[in-house]
Amino acid sequence: MSKDVLWWQSGVIYQVYPRSFQDSNGDGVGDLKGITSRLDYLQWLGIKAVWVSPIYPSPMADFGYDISDYGDIHPLFGTMQDFEELLEGIHRRNMKLILDLVPNHTSDKHPWFLESRSSRDNPKRDWYIWKDRKPDGSLPNNWLAAFGGSAWEWDEATQQYYYHAFLKEQPDLNWRNKDVQTAMFAMMRFWLDKGVDGFRIDVMWHMIKDALFRDNPVNPEYQPHMATYDQLLPIYSSDQPEVHTIVREMRELLDEYPERMMIGEIYLPIHKLVVYYGTDNKGAHLPFNFMLLTLAWDPKRIAAAINEYEASLPRGGWPNWVLGNHDQPRVVSRIGASQARVAAMLLLTLRGTPTIYYGDELGMRDVAIPPDKMMDPQGLNMPDKNLSRDPARTPMQWDNSEYSGFSLVSPWLPVDRTADRVNVRVQHSDPSSMLILYRRLIHFREQNPVFITGSYIPVFADHQVIAYLRREEGHPEFLVVLNLSHRPCYFRMAGRSLYGTIVLSTTPALEQTTIRDTLTLSGDEGVIITLQS
Ligand code: GLC
Numbered sequence: 001m002s003k004d005v006l007w008w009q010s011g012v013i014y015q016v017y018p019r020s021f022q023d024s025n026g027d028g029v030g031d032l033k034g035i036t037s038r039l040d041y042l043q044w045l046g047i048k049a050v051w052v053s054p055i056y057p058s059p060m061a062d063f064g065y066d067i068s069d070y071g072d073i074h075p076l077f078g079t080m081q082d083f084e085e086l087l088e089g090i091h092r093r094n095m096k097l098i099l100d101l102v103p104n105h106t107s108d109k110h111p112w113f114l115e116s117r118s119s120r121d122n123p124k125r126d127w128y129i130w131k132d133r134k135p136d137g138s139l140p141n142n143w144l145a146a147f148g149g150s151a152w153e154w155d156e157a158t159q160q161y162y163y164h165a166f167l168k169e170q171p172d173l174n175w176r177n178k179d180v181q182t183a184m185f186a187m188m189r190f191w192l193d194k195g196v197d198g199f200r201i202d203v204m205w206h207m208i209k210d211a212l213f214r215d216n217p218v219n220p221e222y223q224p225h226m227a228t229y230d231q232l233l234p235i236y237s238s239d240q241p242e243v244h245t246i247v248r249e250m251r252e253l254l255d256e257y258p259e260r261m262m263i264g265e266i267y268l269p270i271h272k273l274v275v276y277y278g279t280d281n282k283g284a285h286l287p288f289n290f291m292l293l294t295l296a297w298d299p300k301r302i303a304a305a306i307n308e309y310e311a312s313l314p315r316g317g318w319p320n321w322v323l324g325n326h327d328q329p330r331v332v333s334r335i336g337a338s339q340a341r342v343a344a345m346l347l348l349t350l351r352g353t354p355t356i357y358y359g360d361e362l363g364m365r366d367v368a369i370p371p372d373k374m375m376d377p378q379g380l381n382m383p384d385k386n387l388s389r390d391p392a393r394t395p396m397q398w399d400n401s402e403y404s405g406f407s408l409v410s411p412w413l414p415v416d417r418t419a420d421r422v423n424v425r426v427q428h429s430d431p432s433s434m435l436i437l438y439r440r441l442i443h444f445r446e447q448n449p450v451f452i453t454g455s456y457i458p459v460f461a462d463h464q465v466i467a468y469l470r471r472e473e474g475h476p477e478f479l480v481v482l483n484l485s486h487r488p489c490y491f492r493m494a495g496r497s498l499y500g501t502i503v504l505s506t507t508p509a510l511e512q513t514t515i516r517d518t519l520t521l522s523g524d525e526g527v528i529i530t531l532q533s
Helices: 032-037 039-045 080-092 111-118 178-194 243-254 270-277 299-312 331-335 337-349 377-381 424-428 434-447
Strands: 013-016 049-052 096-101 152-155 160-163 198-201 261-264 320-322 353-357 455-461 465-471 477-483 489-491 499-505 514-516 519-521 526-531
Touching (some): 032 080, 039 080, 039 434, 080 096, 080 178, 096 178, 198 243, 243 261, 337 477, 337 526, 424 434, 477 519
Parallel strands (some): 049 096, 096 198, 198 261, 320 353
Antiparallel strands (some): 152 160, 455 465, 477 526, 489 519, 499 514
């Protein structure tokens, strides 16, 4: 592979939700030692980089996305030594570690906020966003919090409101304040100096708000099943032009270290998303592309979106694809177990860095959580809308022991009933399992650099099928044909004869079949074909 392709371009990223990956100390919650004990598995799977959701001290109002100390480890997850052992174990395997950084907001228990709220003239008052009520006594503006209700919380002691884009326990930092920037950059250096390879920046597009705090307009497309937050279009509370200066500064800091990288969590339409690559690609290395998570599973729409994305990327901007994360329903529950196999082939054959959410490689599904066991604040705050993220955060399914090998005690969220079938141990020795499909796709991708550096050439899309080529001078050419429907279909290449061999398929029995002119696929089948010219 070409020397100038970096690890975050050629490798596969795997997201670990640390509470749910592996419990090592019998408290029912996953921890760092647990992750370290499973690194051989991740290496076997072919993962290059492990992104770990937040592990810092936190009151856990939002399960770690409410940080009370950016420079330490939550005792629930272990110690700084455990962290260093994890990092060392990852590096020893020639893998990389990406930390989750949450710069937009802190916990309300963070010492910075405690100082800030202590009085109006505290030097840290301006580190957060404080506003008076309007003369008529009403809220500073109409902005809503993502987890329900107003984004403004009244502070009785100092008689002002503070702004929180998420929970009231997560006050937003004021990124227009230079001291905030300095403090957060110092934390980034702290982890980079330890040897961390990159950051996934939480809610990057939220970091700067409109200087005038104008009211957000009403969303004409709001539907009652949506989160209350979606009643307004957050055009003044997020994605402000000034955010790009912050992103660029973060990038400059990272660039002082060799081969470090930054992912931005950004939920925006493509034309706005790609701006986060920054001028001259000096912004985020990978602005997360959530298209496969948010679009309907419709081949025509997906093919059109891929084309739009490919066409919108700035010169030199590296693409990426995400199929699941800890905030969204799992892919199996969105499109079904059979289509999830086809989705795996799509994820790992498109041009760009793939990110896999833990357990998706087994086909883990969303787990129904009884209401009295619900944990997620998003679910609890909007009880009638089915917005809880708990179902996608249940314990990793390692084997068929009582708690699926995740823990020896009852875990913080229940293990799925199907874990006796859907687990690493069972699938490891089943050549037709989802796990083996993922592993084969990952290794195939690695062994055939055309999937990394080759171009993406759309060939065909209709109501059932997507087909595309991956092509690079001097390499065999590959055709990928995916049946995104449950019904059989035929496929021919328009204007060109189709002649090649199936080298990898969601249905292993199809492999090594020679294809002449017409490819016949069953429902839910996908194939990779090497073309003979
Ligand atoms: C991001 C995280 C999500 C969290 C939110 C607030 O979207 O992925 O889990 O709740 O930010 O920090």
